Amino acid sequence: MIAEIGHFAMILAFCVALIQSTLPLYGAHRNRQAFLLIAAPAAKLQFFLLFCAFAVLTVKFIQSDFSLWLVTANSHADKPFIYRLTGVWGNHEGSMLLWILMLAAYGAGIAHFSKSMPDALKARVLGVQGMIGVAFLAFSLFTSNPFARIISPPFEGNGLNPILQDPALAVHPPLLYAGYVGFSLAFSFSVAALMSGKVSHDWAKWVRPWTLLAWLSLTLGIAVGSFWAYYELGWGGFWFWDPVENASFMPWLAGTALLHSALVTARRNTLHSWTMLLAILTFGLCIAGTFLVRSGVLTSVHAFATDPTRGVFILMILGILVGGALLLFAMRSAGLSLADKNVPFQPVSREGALILNNVFLASATATVFLGTIYPLVIDSFGLGKISVGAPYYNAVFVPLITPLLMLMPIGPLSGWGHSEISPVIKKLAMAFVLAVLGGLTVLIMSAGHQGGAALGVGLSLWLMLGALADLGKKIRFNSVPLMRLPENILKLPLQQWGSILAHGGLGVMILGIVGTTAWRSEVVQAVVPGAVMKISGYEVTFNIEARVSGENYTAERGEFSVRRGDVDVALLKPEKRFYTVERQSTTEAAILKNLAGHLYIVIADKTISDGMASRVVRIWYHPLVAFIWIGGLIMALGGVAGLTRREVKSFSSDNV
Amino acid sequence: MTLRQTRLLFLALGFLMLGVTAFIALTALEDNLVYFKSPTDIAESSSMPVGKIRIGGLVAKESLTKIGLENRFVVTDLQNRIDVSFEGVLPDLFREGQGVVAEGQFKTANIFVADTVLAKHDENYMPREVADALKETGVWQGNTSSGSQE
Secondary structure, three states, X not given: OHHHHHHHHHHHHHHHHHHHOOHHHHHHHHOOHHHHOOHHHHHHHHHHHHHHHHHHHHHHHHHOOOOEHHXXXXXXXXXXXXXXXXXXXXXXXXXXXXXXXXXXXXXXXXXXXXOOOOHHHHHHHHXXXXXXXXXXXXXXXXXXXXXXXOOOOOOOOOOXXXXXXXXXXXXXXXXXXXXXXXXXXXXXXHHHHHHHOEEOOOHHHHHHHHHHHHHHHHHHHHHHHHHHHHHHOOOOOXXXXXXXXXHHHHHHHHHHHHHHHHHHHHHHOOOHHHHHHHHHHHXXXXXXXXXXXXXXXXXXXXXXXXXXXXHHHHHHHHHHHHHHHHHHHHHHHHHOEEOOOOOOOOOOXXXXXXXXXXXXXXXXXXXXXXXXXXXXXXXXXXXXXXXXXXXXXXXXXXXXXXXXXXXXXXXXXXXXXXXXXXXXXXXXXXXXXXXXXXXXXXXXXXXXXXXXXXXXXXXXXXXXXXHHXXXXXXXXXXXXXXXHHHXXXXXXXXXXXXXXXXXXXXXXXXXXXXXXXXXXXXXXXEEOXXXXXXXXXXXXXXXXXXXXXXXXXXXXXXXXXXXXXXXEEEEEOOEEEEEOOOOEEEEEOEEEEXXXXXXXXXXXXXXXXXXXXXXXXXXXXXXXXHHHHHHHHHHHHHHHHHHOOOOOOOXXXXXX | OOHHHHHHHHHHHHHHHHHHHHHHHHHHHHHHEEEEEOHHXXXXXXXXXXXXXXXXXXXXXXXXXXXXXXXXXXXXXXXXXXXXXXXXXXXXXXXXXXXXXXXXXXXXXXXXXXXXXXXXXXXXXXXXXXXXXXXXXXXXXXXXXXXXXX
C-alpha cells in the first residue's frame, strides 16, 4: 500500500510539474501576477512530493519488500544495512528517481533562496525547470517505474552487483547527479532570458552560484568515482577514458568553461550570448551523458540494463529540450537587449585570458565528444565496430590542455578591462623560474627520457606556485611588512580563496597524475607462500593464504608482510571475494597508503608454476597517486569558497 | 578596440582553434582506432589482420589453461575459433561459456596475443560487440536485458 503512495506522489509531482511549466510562463508573458506567483510554491510542492516518493522507495529497500520488482531485482535481505540503503540508487529506476528529486531540489532552492530576483525572471526559470521535470518524470513513470509490483513476490531478492557494494556508492552517484542536474539551472536561466528577450546585468550573478554548486558537486563526484575505480577494479588505474567516464567529464569541461564565461558576463557585462550557449550545451551534455549511460549503447560498469525504448525516450528529451533551446537561441540571441552597453574589450586583460580558457576548454570538450560518439556513429551506420581508447585521448588532450594550463596562473593576476603585461610578469617570474627548474631537474635526472613527466612536473609547479602568487597579490605580500601578513591572510575574504584553491588544486592533481603515470612500477608473479617480492624499496613477503567469510561473501585472503629496509611497515591482506547470492567474484586490493605513494597488492587466480600450485600476485607502487584526489578535494573547496560570495548588487562596485 | 574588431578577433581565433583541434583530433583518431572482428570475420578474411584489433565471442568451455602467468583460452562464435594467449590477470568476470572481448594482435597466424581482456561487469549481460557477432552467425538466442520484468 505504501508503495502505491510513493507511486501516486510521483504522479502528483508530474501534474504539479505540468502546471509549473505552463501557467508561470504564461503569466510572465502576459504579465499576470496571479499566474506568475504560482511558480515558487509549485516548485516547492513538486520537491516535497518527490521527496515523499523517494522516502517510500528507501523504506521499501530497507524493509526488503520483494513485492516490488525493483527491490527483488537489486536487493537481498542478507545484504548489510548500508547497501540496502544505498542500493536505492544502485540501479536504473532508483537512480533516476534520485536524479529527478535533485532536479526538483534545485528548483525549490531557486524558489526559496533567490529573493532578490524579479518575479517574472523567477517564474520563467522555474517554468523551464518544470519542463525538464515533466520530461524526466514522464520518462521515469512510463519507462522506468521504480514502484512496479510483482504478482507473486519471491522470498529472496537477486542482490546487488558486488562491485557496487561499497561505501562509495553512498556518495558517488548523489554527488554526480547534484552536478549534472545542477547545470539544469544554468540552462533554465538561459532559456528564461531568451524567452524574455532581455538580460539584466544581474543575470550572470544569479546564474553563477548555482553553476558553482553544480560544478563543485560534479568535481567531487568524479573524484570519488575515480578513487573508487582505483581501489575496487583491482588494477590501480584512476581514469580509463571509458565512454561513461567521458559522459561525466564532458559536462565538467563545459561547466568549467561556463563558470569562467559567467564570470566575465557578471563582471564585464559582455559575452552574454556565449555564456547562454555554453549553459545550454553544458546541460545538453548532461542529458547526452544520461543517454549514454542508460540506453544500453555502451558496455560499462555504469551502463544499466538495456532497453531500447529508454534510449529513444532520452534522445527525444534531448532533442526537444536542447534542440528547442538552441532554436530559441538562434532566433533570439542577436536581438537580446542588454541593460547596459557592451564594454569595450581589451585582449590583454583578465577577460581576454578567460576567453582563451573558454576556447581551449570548448576544444577539449569537442575532442572528448568526438572520441566518445565516433564509434557509436560508425556502428549505427553499419560501417564496422571500432573502439577509441586511451591513446586517442592522451594524444589530443595533452596538446590542447598544456597551453590552457600555461595560461591559468596569468588569468587571476591580470586586471579586468585593461591590463599591463609587465606587473603580471613580475609577480609570476619567480613561479616561472622555479617551475622551469623543476621540469629541467626531472629531465636531467631521467637523462632526457621523461619529457612528458618533466612537462607535467613543470606545469604542476607552475599552477601551484601561480596560485601562491595569486594569494601573494591578494594579501599584498610585497607592500606590507612581514608582521602583517598572517593577519592579512586571516582577513582575506573566503571568496578570494576560490581561484587560489581551484587552480592550485589542479596543480596538486597533476602532480599525482604525473607521479603514478610516469613512475609507477609493477610486479606480477606466480608465487607460493614464503616467496619474497621486491618493488620500489619495499620487500613484500607472501606469508600464507586462507579462506574467510564475510557477511554475504566468502573470500580467499592472502597475507603479506611488507618491510622497508629493516622495518616492518605493514601487514596487507588482499582478498578475492565470491558473493554467494550474486554468484560473482570481486578483487579487493589491499593498499598501504602514504603521501609519497601507494603500495597496492591484489591476489588473482590460482595457477601452476614450475609444477607447483601457486597464486598469481600483482603488486604496484603508485608514487604520489594520493595527490590526484587530494587535488580534486582542494579544487572542490575552492568551489565552496567561491560560493560564499554574497549576491552583489552591481557589477561596478567590486573591483578586485 | 571597437566592438567590430573584437568580433573579428573572436571569429579568427575561433576558426584557428577549430582548425587546430580538428587536425589534432582527426590525426589522433586515425592512429588510434581499434577495429572489432569476430572469429568468423578473421576466418573469412584472406589476409591476417595487421596491428592491434579487438576480437570477441564466447570463451569456449573447458578451454582455459594456466601456466605460470600465461592464460590460454579459445574465443568462439560457435562457428570459428581463435586461440588466445594472455599474460597477466584475467578480470573477475572472466568465465568459460561467457562473453569476452580481447584486445591485442596476431603474433603468428594461429595465436592471438592479447594485452587487454575485458569481461562484462554484469554477468547477465554480454558485451554488445559479442552479442552482435553471435547474432550474425545465428547462434544468438538469449536476451541481453539483465533485469527484464517477469
